Amino acid sequence: MAGQDTGAAGTDHASPFEFQLFLGGEFGTPDWVFTQQAPPPQVNWLGWPLAVWLGLVAVATLLLIGLLAQRQIRRTLVPLERLTEGTRRLAAGDISTRVEVHSKDEFGNLADAFNDMAARLGAQFHALEGLAAIDRDILSSASVDSLAQRVLDQLKALYPEAEAVIVWQQSSRVFRRAVLWQSGKQNKTVFDVRDVACDATAQAQWSQLQRDETVPAATLARGHAHDAPCLRSLMPPAADWVALLPLRQGEVVRALLAIGLPTEPAPGALHAAAELRDRLAVAFAAQDRQQALMHQATHDSLTGLLNRHGLHQQLGDLLAPDRQTPNLALLYIDLDHFKEVNDSRGHATGDALLCQASDRLRERVQADALVARQGGDEFTLVLPQADAATAQAVAETVIRAMSEPFHLPGGDFQVGASVGIALCPQHGRVPDELLRCADIALYAAKAYGRGRAQLFNPTLDTEARALAALLADLRQALARGEFVAFYQPRVRASDGVVSSAEALIRWQHPQRGLLSPDAFIPLAESSGLIGPMGQWMLEAACQQMADWRRMGIIVPRVSVNVSALQLAPGQLVGQVRAALARSGIAPAALELEITESLLVDDNQSAFAQLAALRDMGVTIALDDFGTGYSSMAALRKLPIDVMKIDRSFVTDLETDASALPSVRAIVALAQAAQLHLVAEGVETEAQARMLRELGCQELQGYLYSRPVTPTQFLQVPGLRHQPPAG
Numbered sequence: 001m002a003g004q005d006t007g008a009a010g011t012d013h014a015s016p017f018e019f020q021l022f023l024g025g026e027f028g029t030p031d032w033v034f035t036q037q038a039p040p041p042q043v044n045w046l047g048w049p050l051a052v053w054l055g056l057v058a059v060a061t062l063l064l065i066g067l068l069a070q071r072q073i074r075r076t077l078v079p080l081e082r083l084t085e086g087t088r089r090l091a092a093g094d095i096s097t098r099v100e101v102h103s104k105d106e107f108g109n110l111a112d113a114f115n116d117m118a119a120r121l122g123a124q125f126h127a128l129e130g131l132a133a134i135d136r137d138i139l140s141s142a143s144v145d146s147l148a149q150r151v152l153d154q155l156k157a158l159y160p161e162a163e164a165v166i167v168w169q170q171s172s173r174v175f176r177r178a179v180l181w182q183s184g185k186q187n188k189t190v191f192d193v194r195d196v197a198c199d200a201t202a203q204a205q206w207s208q209l210q211r212d213e214t215v216p217a218a219t220l221a222r223g224h225a226h227d228a229p230c231l232r233s234l235m236p237p238a239a240d241w242v243a244l245l246p247l248r249q250g251e252v253v254r255a256l257l258a259i260g261l262p263t264e265p266a267p268g269a270l271h272a273a274a275e276l277r278d279r280l281a282v283a284f285a286a287q288d289r290q291q292a293l294m295h296q297a298t299h300d301s302l303t304g305l306l307n308r309h310g311l312h313q314q315l316g317d318l319l320a321p322d323r324q325t326p327n328l329a330l331l332y333i334d335l336d337h338f339k340e341v342n343d344s345r346g347h348a349t350g351d352a353l354l355c356q357a358s359d360r361l362r363e364r365v366q367a368d369a370l371v372a373r374q375g376g377d378e379f380t381l382v383l384p385q386a387d388a389a390t391a392q393a394v395a396e397t398v399i400r401a402m403s404e405p406f407h408l409p410g411g412d413f414q415v416g417a418s419v420g421i422a423l424c425p426q427h428g429r430v431p432d433e434l435l436r437c438a439d440i441a442l443y444a445a446k447a448y449g450r451g452r453a454q455l456f457n458p459t460l461d462t463e464a465r466a467l468a469a470l471l472a473d474l475r476q477a478l479a480r481g482e483f484v485a486f487y488q489p490r491v492r493a494s495d496g497v498v499s500s501a502e503a504l505i506r507w508q509h510p511q512r513g514l515l516s517p518d519a520f521i522p523l524a525e526s527s528g529l530i531g532p533m534g535q536w537m538l539e540a541a542c543q544q545m546a547d548w549r550r551m552g553i554i555v556p557r558v559s560v561n562v563s564a565l566q567l568a569p570g571q572l573v574g575q576v577r578a579a580l581a582r583s584g585i586a587p588a589a590l591e592l593e594i595t596e597s598l599l600v601d602d603n604q605s606a607f608a609q610l611a612a613l614r615d616m617g618v619t620i621a622l623d624d625f626g627t628g629y630s631s632m633a634a635l636r637k638l639p640i641d642v643m644k645i646d647r648s649f650v651t652d653l654e655t656d657a658s659a660l661p662s663v664r665a666i667v668a669l670a671q672a673a674q675l676h677l678v679a680e681g682v683e684t685e686a687q688a689r690m691l692r693e694l695g696c697q698e699l700q701g702y703l704y705s706r707p708v709t710p711t712q713f714l715q716v717p718g719l720r721h722q723p724p725a726g
């Protein structure tokens with residue numbers, strides 16, 4: 001083999017044979033120089049000169065080196081290329097990418113690491129995508145059901161071996177359980193969600209699920225803390241281990257994520273599941289917040305009842321066009337005299353009253369009724385499946401409930417309520433229409449005298465408007481001097497001599513003419529005008545007596561009708577005393593007519609006032625007797641002297657055979673109670689004769705005279721005059 005000998009190149013021996021191998025460019029080594037120092041002896045080997053052999057060896061070596069180099073290059077470049085390509089695909093977002101390098105060297109290790117990383121990234125991307133989808137659901141206010149499904153889907157992807165269940169509290173007694181079933185046949189996943197009733201024990205156990213824990217499934221079935229039969233039925237059915245991941249809001253366990261596993265999970269293995277549970281917690285919190293906002297927007301903050309908006313919404317649902325039109329009743333309720341509480345006792349007391357009123361409403365109606373506060377002292381009830389009779393009955397119940405005293409700071413207070421009723425479908429099929437009709441009916445109920453229920457009818461609107469106009473006029477009537485007193489004589493049954501006169505009010509209306517009391521007394525009573533009006537009448541009657549006295553006309557007594565409402569403020573005694581004093585007539589010349597309604601409710605204040613008046617010498621008469629429910633016992637309690645048989649009995653005497661025994665019974669009652677008996681509405685001689693025979697002491701009616709003006713009264717038959725003095 002030739003040696004490397006650069007030093008030999010400088011000797012005297014000229015070199016006849018020398019060649020150079022240029023390796024520098026390819027292999028980075030200095031070029032090899034082959035030199036023959038002496039003329040080579042002709043050495044042959046195997047017949048060929050050695051120089052030829054040398055040349056062949058050199059060429060073979062070079063070929064070997066080239067082959068080796070090429071193989072080395074291929075082994076390095078291909079895996080590198082695949083890794084580069086894989087990285088590029090990963091960077092482009094293809095997280096399913098894998099690199100195929102199966103060598104056992106560094107490249108193989110690198111590829112394994114790459115694939116591992118890609119798989120992890122893939123899982124993480126998937127998880128993030130799942131969480132993002134859940135977040136989107138939360139933001140779009142998806143139902144808890146659909147969120148549960150998404151979380152379960154996600155869990156299935158994360159833990160293919162596991163069986164997950166999500167349970168949450170639907171109401172105090174009902175849980176809702178969501179699960180994914182792997183349907184056997186097509187290996188399809190079925191989402192199943194249903195309500196499960198839960199007892200108090202399960203409730204108690206449920207609230208003890210305060211921390212994350214993994215327990216052997218067997219302990220769930222055996223006397224463990226979680227061993228409530230109901231709770232157990234909520235768990236994943238076939239699993240050896242169960243991870244319990246409760247979702248708490250403060251101390252309250254709102255939901256539970258239970259994961260059944262074949263083996264005990266490694267520490268940290270359920271991290272992703274816990275993260276999903278936390279997402280679910282966000283969803284519940286968002287849902288709660290939304291519900292709170294919804295509640296706030298649709299409910300009255302003072303009473304907790306539905307507000308106007310909430311009622312409209314729920315009534316709208318009930319009356320939705322795509323549903324069958326229901327039979328329902330809408331009751332519009334307005335408290336009477338609420339303003340007085342607010343004005344006299346302040347708004348805090350008014351609020352307390354409204355709260356009590358709303359409680360009474362809620363207690364008095366069926367569970368499916370809608371109860372709303374429209375604002376102020378107005379409430380609405382919607383009764384599903386109610387006809388006119390049911391609505392009327394509920395309205396009466398409500399009116400009774402509202403008339404009971406309210407116990408308030410600073411003392412009890414009595415209000416009362418008026419109710420307007422509208423029916424679906426008779427009066428309307430949409431909320432606005434029904435509300436409008438009920439409102440009109442309410443308006444009429446108030447105009448006709450409060451404390452009553454009024455069913456809507458189409459004429460009510462005009463009637464109510466007319467009443468409102470009349471009320472406006474009535475408020476002016478007293479100041480304008482439009483009231484007029486008429487008098488109707490009462491005669492002695494025995495001889496027809498005028499023994500008394502009943503004062504009956506009339507209203508000289510500037511446009512409508514002379515109005516009878518029936519047209520305006522209820523309005524005066526409901527508006528509170530009855531007080532001043534009654535006082536005017538009392539004064540007028542006493543003055544009239546004084547006038548007759550001066551004129552020498554003998555009318556022993558004048559009787560004035562007194563409404564029960566005039567007794568309520570407790571000022572009647574003072575008013576009577578003042579009227580007597582001003583006119584100068586004796587108390588014995590005055591009679592007050594009250595009605596039986598005073599007897600019905602045990603009105604102690606009214607009794608006391610009447611007793612005081614009677615003690616003064618004023619006569620008290622019980623008007624319209626027989627129309628109420630007075631018993632003997634009640635009659636004895638009332639301080640009265642005179643009983644007036646109602647006109648209806650008198651009218652029937654001639655025509656209805658049953659009237660006679662009734663009148664007989666009334667006469668017996670009056671005699672037993674030692675009352676002076678008067679019959680009113682006597683129109684015929686026959687009636688007069690029968691009443692006289694039955695034992696009535698005084699008679700009043702058209703037979704003797706209609707109610708007339710004071711001037712006309714002077715012409716009444718049986719009226720006696722004082723004999724001229726001297």
Ligand code: C2E
Nearest residue numbers: 504505516517518537561562563681682683700701702707
């Ligand atoms: P009332 O106290 O029962 O008065 C008797 C009513 O019967 C009067 O009607 C009278 O005109 C009517 N009447 C009398 N005799 C006959 C008869 O033979 N036949 C018929 N058909 N009717 C007869 P009026 O004047 O229209 O009064 C109606 C009611 O208005 C009274 O019934 C009374 O409750 C009330 N009223 C009248 N004036 C006053 C008043 O000043 N204050 C109060 N609070 N109520 C009054």
Ligand code: CA
Nearest residue numbers: 502561593623
């Ligand atoms: Ca009367």
Ligand code: CA
Nearest residue numbers: 623624644680
């Ligand atoms: Ca009467």
